Amino acid sequence: MRPIKHIHGDKKPHWVGDGFFVKTLINHLEDNPDFNYSHTDPFLLFDYGKPTIFSPNPDYKLHPHGIGLHPHKGFETVTIAYSGEISHADSTGGRSDILEGDVQWMTAGRGILHEEFHSEAFGQRGGVFSMVQLWVNLPSTHKLTDPKYQSIKRADMPIVDLIDNSDAGYQDTDCQNSDYQTVIGHAAIIAGDWHGISGAATTFTPVNMWDIELYTTGSTTLQVPETHNTLLLVQEGQVLVNGTAASAGSLIEFSAPIPDHVDAQTEHSSLPATDTIELTYLATTNEDTPIKLLLLSGEPIGEPVAGHGPFVMNTQEELRQTFRDYQIGNFGK
Ligand code: MN
Numbered sequence: 001m002r003p004i005k006h007i008h009g010d011k012k013p014h015w016v017g018d019g020f021f022v023k024t025l026i027n028h029l030e031d032n033p034d035f036n037y038s039h040t041d042p043f044l045l046f047d048y049g050k051p052t053i054f055s056p057n058p059d060y061k062l063h064p065h066g067i068g069l070h071p072h073k074g075f076e077t078v079t080i081a082y083s084g085e086i087s088h089a090d091s092t093g094g095r096s097d098i099l100e101g102d103v104q105w106m107t108a109g110r111g112i113l114h115e116e117f118h119s120e121a122f123g124q125r126g127g128v129f130s131m132v133q134l135w136v137n138l139p140s141t142h143k144l145t146d147p148k149y150q151s152i153k154r155a156d157m158p159i160v161d162l163i164d165n166s167d168a169g170y171q172d173t174d175c176q177n178s179d180y181q182t183v184i185g186h187a188a189i190i191a192g193d194w195h196g197i198s199g200a201a202t203t204f205t206p207v208n209m210w211d212i213e214l215y216t217t218g219s220t221t222l223q224v225p226e227t228h229n230t231l232l233l234v235q236e237g238q239v240l241v242n243g244t245a246a247s248a249g250s251l252i253e254f255s256a257p258i259p260d261h262v263d264a265q266t267e268h269s270s271l272p273a274t275d276t277i278e279l280t281y282l283a284t285t286n287e288d289t290p291i292k293l294l295l296l297s298g299e300p301i302g303e304p305v306a307g308h309g310p311f312v313m314n315t316q317e318e319l320r321q322t323f324r325d326y327q328i329g330n331f332g333k
Contacts, residue, residue, distance in 0.1 A: 001242045001276050002230060002254040006034050009250040013050075017067030019118050020131065022047040025251040026231075028135075028307055039256040040229050041300040042205055044075060044135040044312060048233065050249055051083060054118070056126035066117030071331055072108035073322055074143045074312040076136040078201075078209070079104045080190075080294070082235060084129035085119035094149050097121075101154035103190050103209075105201045109138065109145035111322075111331050132233065132294065139301045140314050142204045156200040157188040157211070164218035165278070184281065185214035185290065192297070195223070205299055212279070212293040214239065219280040226275045228297035230254040237291035240280035248285065257300075 011023040028037040028044040037044070057065060066086075079086060079098055086098040090106070091113040098104045099119075106114070118129070138145065162185040187194065191201035192208030199209065208224065214237075224230050232241060232252040239245075241252055254277070277295070284291055305312060306319045311326075313319045325331050 001278060002224065004242060004244055004252055005039065005255045006253045007244075007246060007250050008034070008046075008253060016047065017065070017116070019064075019066035019116070020047070020049050020133075021052050022049045022131075022133070023249065025233075026253070028137075028305060028312070035253075037305065038300065038302075040231060040253065041302065042137040042207065042298045043229070043231060043296055044137050044305075044307070045133075046135075046231070046233070046251055047133045048235075048249065048251065049129065049131045049133075051128045051130040054084070054122075054126045054129050057118070057123045060118075060120055060123040064117040064120070064123055067115065069113050069115045070310060071111065071113050071326055072106075072310045073111045073331075074307075075108055075138050076204075077104075077106045077108065078132075078134045078136060079106070079116070080132040080134075080211070082130040082132070082292070084127060084131065085122040086131065087117050087119045088114060088149070090114035090147070090149070092147050096149070096151045098151075099153075103152040103157075103201070104149055105152060105191070106149040107138075107145060107147055107204075109143070109147045111325070112147035113331065130235070132235070134296070135312070136203075136207060136298070137301055137305065137312060138204055140303055143313065145204070150201055152190065152200045154188065157190055158194070158197050158199065160187050160189065160194050160197060161185075162187060162212070162214065162220040162279075165221055166218070182218060184216050184218040184220055185212060187212045187295075205301060207298040208295065210295040212295060213290040214279065214281045214293070215290045217281045219278055222277040222279065222295060224275055224277060224295070224297045225299075227257050227299060229256060229300055230277070230295070230297040232277065232296070233294040235292040235294060236289055237284040238282040239291050239293065240278075240282055242278055245282065
């Protein structure tokens with residue numbers, strides 16, 4: 001089992017514009033005893049918006065809740081709508097609504113300007129709003145790629161069964177009877193690979209993003225590549241993760257992969273393989289809501305990062321040039 005390094009969650013929430021009330025659970029600009037970007041690379045930043053009730057907004061057309069036009073460069077933003085809806089518009093002419101259960105995977109690449117607001121339908125009716133925005137770094141070879149976005153509907157994502165561990169053992173024996181398998185949940189494969197099943201999103205480096213729901217008691221085991229940095233968000237409910245209890249709003253950071261040179265030295269030692277994550281159902285917020293989790297894993301890019309605000313480049317000179325380009329209006333073109 002991959003050991004847990006730290007559980008991020010004890011952060012003060014803040015507003016992004018006037019529409020997104022989020023806790024920044026990790027941020028590549030931080031360097032403190034609890035966080036080291038090389039252990040989450042390629043995941044730069046993780047904003048978690050816990051379920052928050054918004055009143056209907058009668059002034060929506062004049063004053064929608066959210067954040068107006070702003071730039072990004074050098075990475076990708078991934079937005080997941082758990083409850084509520086987000087409207088996006090950008091300088092490439094792209095425009096879409098992210099509805100409940102949908103994901104938008106936006107590649108800022110060489111530069112984009114965009115705005116993010118509550119959708120008009122959600123703004124007018126109000127209700128519970130909960131979302132995640134994740135920043136995924138781009139390798140230097142793709143930093144200046146054309147900006148684009150992938151609008152990924154829930155129906156586009158392959159859905160796989162999560163089998164209870166007490167039954168899964170039968171798969172490894174002569175008994176092939178699937179009647180012995182108890183499904184305790186499902187995973188929607190937003191991106192990456194699940195035992196040969198490809199996720200809906202296209203990525204520039206190997207990244208897994210699995211949206212997980214557990215409906216009933218039991219334990220199930222995820223297989224994550226040993227070479228990937230790995231994070232797990234608890235979005236709803238309470239769960240045991242490799243034997244450690246975690247509740248909604250927690251982002252679990254697993255120990256970084258063992259580097260290759262250490263591998264060679266310890267090849268014959270008794271170190272266990274660190275590639276499984278066991279999830280055990282504990283409790284839900286209410287009986288109608290499953291436990292919800294988001295598994296992220298990614299091959300570390302391993303390049304220097306020079307970031308400030310909405311820009312993430314490799315060198316300070318590239319970062320200075322990006323600010324100059326933005327100030328003279330030569331950006332997102
Ligand atoms: Mn943005």
